[in-house]
Amino acid sequence: MLKHSKQREAIKSFLVGRYDHPTAETVYLGIKEEFPNISLGTVYRNLSVLADIGEIQKLSTGMGPDRFDGNPAPHYHFICRECGCVLDLSVEGLDHINVLAGQGFDGEIEGHITYFYGKCPECLKKTE
Numbered sequence: 001m002l003k004h005s006k007q008r009e010a011i012k013s014f015l016v017g018r019y020d021h022p023t024a025e026t027v028y029l030g031i032k033e034e035f036p037n038i039s040l041g042t043v044y045r046n047l048s049v050l051a052d053i054g055e056i057q058k059l060s061t062g063m064g065p066d067r068f069d070g071n072p073a074p075h076y077h078f079i080c081r082e083c084g085c086v087l088d089l090s091v092e093g094l095d096h097i098n099v100l101a102g103q104g105f106d107g108e109i110e111g112h113i114t115y116f117y118g119k120c121p122e123c124l125k126k127t128e
Helices: 006-015 024-031 040-052 097-102 121-127
Strands: 057-059 067-069 076-080 086-089 115-118
Touching: 006 024, 006 040, 024 040, 040 057
Parallel strands: 076 115
Antiparallel strands: 057 067, 076 086
């Protein structure tokens, strides 16, 4: 059983309702006012715990630092190759991908992570 932590709850609350997928440093700066003595290490540890227990998502995009998503439900993400922003994508009908991946595989597929890459709407406007 995980011990209750005001700091962990504040981190989770900070992420819920945000759609910008902040880095740990952004989370740290965002809750530092409420918890002036909190360390960046404490934020990292709590983000890892929240991700491990499935209350948030940790996004390792391969571009810059990890990002964090307050929405733990399975959904897809778009990563802009220009500015590095991470956006939620609403994609219907990809649920069968686990079944397709499992064909010819003797193990058990439990889930998947897929990132889509390109230019976000803002960066696309800049190049036109």
